[in-house]
Amino acid sequence: MPVLTIAQLTLREMLRRRVVLAAFALTLLVFALTAWGFQKLPDLPCGGQPCSPTVLRTVAAVFTILLMFMFSFIIALGAAFLAAPAICSDIDSGIVLAMLPRPIRRLDVVVGKWLALAALIAVYTLIVCAVEFGITHIFLDYLPPNPPLAALFIAWEGIVLLTFALAASTRLGPIACGIIGVVLFGVAWVLGVAQQIGLVFENQTVVNIGAIASLILPTDGLWRGALYALEPAALLAAGGATARAQVGNPFMIGGPPTTPFLIWAALWVVAVLGLAVYSFQRRDL
Amino acid sequence: MRTLNLVKRYGATTALAGLTMTVQRGEIFGFLGPNGAGKTTAVKLLVGLTRPTAGEAWVLGAPIGDRETRRRVGYLPELFRYQDWLSAREVLRLHCRLAGIPRQRHDAEIAHALETVGLAQRADSRVGTFSKGMQQRLGLGVALLGQPDLIFLDEPTSALDPVGRADVRQIVRGLKERGATVFLNSHLLSEVEQVCDRVAVVDKGRVITEGSIAEVIGGSNAVRLRIPDASAGVRAALARYGPLTSEGDWHTVNNVNEAQIPALVADVVSLGGQVYAVEPRHDTLEDRFLQLLREPSQEREEMWQSGEVTR
Numbered sequence: 001m002p003v004l005t006i007a008q009l010t011l012r013e014m015l016r017r018r019v020v021l022a023a024f025a026l027t028l029l030v031f032a033l034t035a036w037g038f039q040k041l042p043d044l045p046c047g048g049q050p051c052s053p054t055v056l057r058t059v060a061a062v063f064t065i066l067l068m069f070m071f072s073f074i075i076a077l078g079a080a081f082l083a084a085p086a087i088c089s090d091i092d093s094g095i096v097l098a099m100l101p102r103p104i105r106r107l108d109v110v111v112g113k114w115l116a117l118a119a120l121i122a123v124y125t126l127i128v129c130a131v132e133f134g135i136t137h138i139f140l141d142y143l144p145p146n147p148p149l150a151a152l153f154i155a156w157e158g159i160v161l162l163t164f165a166l167a168a169s170t171r172l173g174p175i176a177c178g179i180i181g182v183v184l185f186g187v188a189w190v191l192g193v194a195q196q197i198g199l200v201f202e203n204q205t206v207v208n209i210g211a212i213a214s215l216i217l218p219t220d221g222l223w224r225g226a227l228y229a230l231e232p233a234a235l236l237a238a239g240g241a242t243a244r245a246q247v248g249n250p251f252m253i254g255g256p257p258t259t260p261f262l263i264w265a266a267l268w269v270v271a272v273l274g275l276a277v278y279s280f281q282r283r284d285l
Numbered sequence: 286m287r288t289l290n291l292v293k294r295y296g297a298t299t300a301l302a303g304l305t306m307t308v309q310r311g312e313i314f315g316f317l318g319p320n321g322a323g324k325t326t327a328v329k330l331l332v333g334l335t336r337p338t339a340g341e342a343w344v345l346g347a348p349i350g351d352r353e354t355r356r357r358v359g360y361l362p363e364l365f366r367y368q369d370w371l372s373a374r375e376v377l378r379l380h381c382r383l384a385g386i387p388r389q390r391h392d393a394e395i396a397h398a399l400e401t402v403g404l405a406q407r408a409d410s411r412v413g414t415f416s417k418g419m420q421q422r423l424g425l426g427v428a429l430l431g432q433p434d435l436i437f438l439d440e441p442t443s444a445l446d447p448v449g450r451a452d453v454r455q456i457v458r459g460l461k462e463r464g465a466t467v468f469l470n471s472h473l474l475s476e477v478e479q480v481c482d483r484v485a486v487v488d489k490g491r492v493i494t495e496g497s498i499a500e501v502i503g504g505s506n507a508v509r510l511r512i513p514d515a516s517a518g519v520r521a522a523l524a525r526y527g528p529l530t531s532e533g534d535w536h537t538v539n540n541v542n543e544a545q546i547p548a549l550v551a552d553v554v555s556l557g558g559q560v561y562a563v564e565p566r567h568d569t570l571e572d573r574f575l576q577l578l579r580e581p582s583q584e585r586e587e588m589w590q591s592g593e594v595t596r
Contacts, residue, residue, distance in 0.1 A: 005382045009368075016370045094365035098427060101332040102383035103355040284295070285334040 002104040006112025007119075010086070014120060023078065023124065031131050034067060038139040053141070057232075060142035064132070065230050065251055068150060071128050072223055075158040079121050080181030083165035085174035086113045087280060092173075097285060106280045114166055114273055118159050125155035146229040153226035156265065157219045161185055163269050164217065167276035170283060184217050192220030218265040225257040286331065286435065286468070291340035293326050293490075300326040302490035303340065308483075310434075313457060313467045315481035317474065317570075319578060323490040324470045325363050328439050331468070332360045345435055356385055359433035361424045363440045363470070369413030373404050373423050376412060377430060384431045398426035401456060417444035425456065436460060439470045454480050478570040486577055493577055502573045507539045508546050511562035512553060519558040523549070534561075 014020050038060070046055055087110065090096045100106065129151035136142045144150055161181055168177040195210020197203075214221040231252060257265075291304040301323045308314040318324050329335040331342060333350035347354040367376045377395040386394055399405045402422040412420065421444045428436055438457070442450045450473070457480050460467050471477050477484060478498055485495040494501055507527075512519060513534045520536070523529050526549050527540040538549065543565055553560055568576075 002383060005379070009379060013368065013370060094362060095368060097329075097334060097362040098360070098365050098367065098380075098424065099383060100334060101355055101358060101360040102380065103352045103385055104383055105352070284336065285329065 002102075002108040003112045003115070006104075006109050007116040010113045010116035011120065014082070014116070019082070020120070027124075027128060031135065034063075034132060035135045035139070038063070038135055041140060056140055057142045060136050060140040061144065061230070061232050062251075064136055064142070064144055065227065067132055068129075068154065068226060068230055069223070069251065071125075071132070072154045072157055072226060075121060075125055075128075075154060076161045076185055076219060077182055078124075079117065079158040079162035080165040080185065081178050082117050082120070083113075083162045084169055084177035084181060086117065086166055087169040087276075088171075088173055088177065091283075091285060100285065107277045110166065110170070110277045110280050111273070114163065114276075117162050117166070121158040121162060122155045125151055125158065129154065144230040145232050149229035150226045153222050153229060156269075157222040157226070160217065160219050160222065160265065160269060163272045163276070167272050167279060170276055170279040185219055188213050188217040188220045189223070192224065214261070215264060215268075218261070218268055221257055221261050222265055224253045225262075227251065227253045228256045286342075286344050286466070288327070288331075288342040289340055291327070291330060291342055292338045293323070293330060293335065294338045299490055301330070301337075304487070304491055306485050306492050306495055308466060308468060310466055311461065311464050312482040313461050313469060313480050315477035315484035316468060316470045316487065317472075317477060317484055317574060318487035322487045324487060325439055326490075327487070328360075328363075328437050328468070328470055332358065332437055356431070357434040359428035359430065359436040361421075361428040361436075361438045361441050363443070365424060367412045367420065367423060367427070370411065372409045372411055373399065373415075373426075374408045376423060377426060380427045380430050386431045394430050398429050401429060401459075402426040403452060418446060418449055421445055422449065422452075425453065429456075429460075432463070433465065435466045435468065437468045437470070440472065441469070442471065442473060442476060450476060474569070474571040474574055484570070486574060488578055498570060502568050502570060506541055506543060506568065507537055507566040508541045508549065509535060509537045509562075509564040509566055510550070510553070510560060511535055512558045512560055515553075515558055516556065518556045519553050522552045522556055537566075 041059065042051065042056060044051060046052070051059075087096075090099075090109075096109065099109070129147060133143055133147045164184070165177050165181040168180055172180070191210045191213035194206050195214070198206030198210060286308040288304050288306055291301050292299070293301040304323065304327055316324055316327070326335065330337050331344055331349055333355065337349075342349045344351070345354050345357055368379075371379065374395055377398055378391055381391045381394055395408075396405075399408050402425050404419065404422055404426060407415070407419065412423065415423065421441065425438070425441060428438065438453075442453050445453065454476065457467050457469065461482075469477060469481060481498060483495070483497050484501055485492045486501065487493065510523070511534050515523075515531075515534075515536060520529065520531065523536055523538050526545060527538045530537045530539070541549065546563065546565060550560055550563060
């Protein structure tokens with residue numbers, strides 16, 4: 001099947017160009033640093049006394065959320081920069097001129113590239129989550145409430161940005177696609193925080209702007225899904241005495257994402273991928 | 286292959302303004318024209334990379350872009366690059382898969398393509414290490430995969446040295462022997478003249494003439510003679526055969542049929558002219574090409590009306 005040929009080609013390119021090697025080498029460094037830090041954590045004094053297991057688990061929960069936030073950021077931006085040149089660079093270099101007259105559809109090219117990059121993101125997220133959660137479990141005897149769900153939301157967030165950048169790549173150059181992806185990701189995150197603040201201060205306009213932003217690019221909503229799967233009830237009780245405090249904190253969430261939002265986020269990926277295919281099909285080469 | 290009033294516009298720019306031409310099965314067809322005439326646009330339309338604004342075209346009997354027909358078409362683009370991180374063999378294998386060639390035939394197809402284009406020794410080298418000429422050879426090898434019935438070659442020799450060009454001519458002749466149709470888009474008119482059965486000259490997005498090489502060049506042969514101190518009678522005799530231009534001892538009679546030359550020389554000698562040299566001169570495709578492009582378009586329009594030139 002041509003779609004699988006393109007997917008395989010894309011994966012092979014990532015491996016040959018040492019993109020995967022570079023990403024995993026740097027990630028190993030982060031793993032080593034977190035293992036070293038978490039292993040030292042039980043030795044730190046809490047007011048002259050050894051820290052209680054409850055305090056250690058709370059600290060572990062906070063650090064896990066921060067770590068996963070960092071990784072979700074890396075995964076989302078990595079996805080944008082991997083997808084940004086995926087189509088347009090092949091057009092500019094003339095690679096597609098030799099491929100597309102073959103008996104393949106443009107859909108095969110777009111979907112094949114998407115499958116390969118999405119698989120790469122999913123596998124990377126799975127490895128990162130498995131190793132980091134394993135480290136906190138070994139050294140601090142802590143696991144977040146729902147690790148698989150957290151991994152799913154983080155990978156999904158990356159796939160959303162990947163899909164957006166791929167669609168943009170059918171019309172724009174690689175630098176423009178990358179920059180637009182990063183800026184929109186940042187804006188979506190800030191507007192997501194603003195939406196939570198709007199809820200605290202009961203400002204409907206701010207809430208609406210945040211809600212619209214999360215519909216346009218649902219990355220922040222998905223991060224909040226990951227956050228919900230990462231934060232234990234004890235942390236909520238310790239950190240946010242009131243619901244108002246919880247919703248005002250970008251690293252704390254009071255409840256899971258709504259089902260309509262999740263359906264929207266899934267449809268968003270399908271629709272934007274469809275748009276990418278349509279846009280590439282309509283493009284004169 | 287047939288096109289009927291094929292039009293392609295990019296915004297306000299018209300790349301093709303009603304291209305109509307026919308290419309018969311099994312012929313080597315040269316597609317000529319100056320830069321910006323619409324040659325590459327026409328090829329891209331025919332291989333389905335671009336959609337026409339208006340008009341129709343059929344390739345191997347099917348409308349352009351038909352997916353099944355593309356299995357039988359090979360294409361060497363003008364400006365292309367293959368994945369520089371793959372080896373030549375891997376590029377060919379990729380295209381075998383994309384072309385839908387059965388897996389058991391891949392090795393034989395790849396070996397044949399590498400051998401044909403002279404890259405067998407560099408089969409496992411990365412494409413990124415190839416010179417432009419080697420990349421063009423690889424492109425030709427890719428276009429030959431699966432023994433296509435129709436092959437579009439867009440400037441196939443632009444990066445090749447004289448040896449490479451001779452190799453390409455040989456390959457193109459081999460394709461004709463196998464019964465394949467070759468659509469050759471080239472600036473190198475001497476090459477086209479050597480290998481093509483028929484040509485079309487395109488300018489400003491439409492065909493200004495089409496036919497066999499002999500038909501396109503026409504009967505505009507000339508003969509050049511060196512006759513020192515030619516008398517008025519000798520010059521008058523020469524002028525009877527065709528328009529005469531004289532420059533010192535050299536006299537050129539235009540539009541002379543080659544068969545008339547012995548009689549012409551005999552007339553000159555009988556009138557006392559002393560003939561030191563006779564040089565029959567044929568117009569080349571390049572001469573005719575330049576002549577066609579220099580004709581004012583209004584004059585060309587009149588020739589179309591009168592049927593002197595095929596559209």
